[in-house]
Amino acid sequence: MIRRLAVVSLSLLATACGQPTPAPEPKAALPATAAAPSGQPSYRAAVSETLIAVRERGVLRCGVHPGLPGFALKDARTEWRGFDVDTCRAVAAATLGDKTKVAFVVVGGADRFGPIQRGEIDILARNTSATFARSAGLGVSFPVITYHDGQGFLVARALGMNSAEELGGARICVQAGTVSEGNLADYFRTRGMTYRPVVTKTEAEARAAYEAERCDAFTADISALAASRSVMRNPGAHVILPDVVSKEPLGPVVRQDDPVWAEIVRSTVNATLLAEELGVTSRTVEQARETATDPETRRLLGVEGDLGKLLGLSPDWAYQVIRQVGAYHEIFRRDLGEDSALRLERGLNAQWNAPKPGLMYAVPMR
Template identity: 60%
Template sequence: MAACSKPEPPPAPPPPKVEAPAAATTYTPKPSPTLAAVRKRGWLACGVNPGLAGFAFADDRGAWRGFDVDICRAVAAATLGDANAVRFTPLTATDRFTALRAGKIDVLSRNTSWTLARDAGEGIDFTAITYFDGEGFLAPKALALTSADELNGARICVQGGTASETNLADYFKARGLKYQPVVVKTEAEARALYQNDGCDAFTADVSALASSRSVMNTPNAHVILPTVISKEPQSPAVRQDDPVWTDIVRWTIYSLILAEELGVSSKTAADLQKNSPDPRVRRLLGADGDFGAPLGLKADFGYQAIAQVGAYDEIFDRNVGKGSALKLERGHNALWNAAQPGLLYAPPIR
């Protein structure tokens, strides 16, 4: 019987040992010196246009108002918890970058187009596009013009030291047209000259033209021609030597855009922070996760900006849109997924 028995099979070899994957390294950004300076002094220094209705202007009481002003208030709310902790410095087109580089302001929020020469050559960083614009022309309605090409030989007011001056020259040169540039220092000077027949037309970004027309003596006597000759993506700018501060301003702006996309407003933010089942809303408002930590901010930085200043649509409507004197259409500044899609798009918070 022993001879007939089969030997037991050898035990199965143990499974090969699998090394556990190495733990992912976590990058820790250096603290932002700009944020530290802002917190130490207790207020944000913001550079704005000296006076552009709808975008940046001091009202009869001396309080600053406007679309670009509200962007700075949102940054103050995100960083300091107080949207009113801002001091505004009016800056011309020629001194705006110098003031930023010199540390006189923390953020430049002043109808400034994002271009390669400025981004790479001015020692500044653009943060996020807040307004998609383009250069146009304002002309008397009585001339019945239908295109900028009909301005051949005209005197055209343009602000010196701006992209508008270069775009104007490029447009007329490319078409073999002639014009007489009337170069001025500020939008206010251009508006005054134009109204007093110092030039036949006035060129600037379409939003700036709408702003200027709104404060003219007879706004309805002037039209913005349908010709748009450039792309002018406008963005707040910061110094190039503080990448975390760049991210702080950038993600404050994106939070405002995401708020509109997700249906969050200044009126609903508090309730949604507590009760929303949507993970995207909860992350935006700081209820889940701590996405403020890499920026050196509290988890609810987005909530503070939205609750105190408003979502992007609220800021747009009350300053330059349907709730304002300018009555600008959303156009390119509509959300990417709107019924009439625009270019406004923010990366996700996750």
């Protein structure tokens, strides 16, 4: 107590003599790891426990759909192919430098979040919609949207239907435990219409029931309907109605307890989008790394600056993503677009500055 009074007295005396009281020493800051322009804040490296675990293991564990054409499906050589698969491969290229270092884990629809919550997988890439309740109540995060979708209805062309509003009283196949099941109920209730749900455990069972005419329509995300139609006995005999009855922003899922890992996943997808915007492809990226003069392209490819260090990634992390997996438009065309069985148009998934603008927009690389 006496010591404390003495300190206070000395402080008051110093103030009275016109000398300021010395400020307490600031806590040591983490070292800046990226040079900042004049007047800008210093940037500090962050640590991801998931990234550390992935590198120690030497493989990325990725949860995928058991078999959805265009998104995740084994080919004739039992190799995984698809849009979600390529998201996993891109993250592996960014973090491990090798797109093949992925262990694919089949995840069902009803308990798709269990494996990510329990830490059994590092990322879930399974045509999953981001919703308020999922983000707020499941301890998971949707760091980036890779595909903007919406729910629709598949019907036989022979029915001659033009709108989902003609489905009053119809039998409708839908997978249990999905957002589609709730959207279906909402759509009919708000319109005062009735329907008879034919609920199945899996998407494959819903498709089989529809083909067997145990229901009059099949509802799911439009991309999933296009995928299902592509493997039916007679794809041309079925049509997706023009009605889009919901918003379904699809993207990879990670745990909320590692925000740096979420940023790594987000940055990986953004790298593919920015590559498309800058005109860099898997075929031209090596030359671009040697000859590019545009500052943003040089930063993206790790030629100038070292932004990857902020996330614990190598300087050429984005270069490896683009070289090994491709720019966004290459991935889309290969898995979902004109080079695939689905032949989906870009639509909302076009770049923000495309002739027909979409919603895809990468943050600047600076």
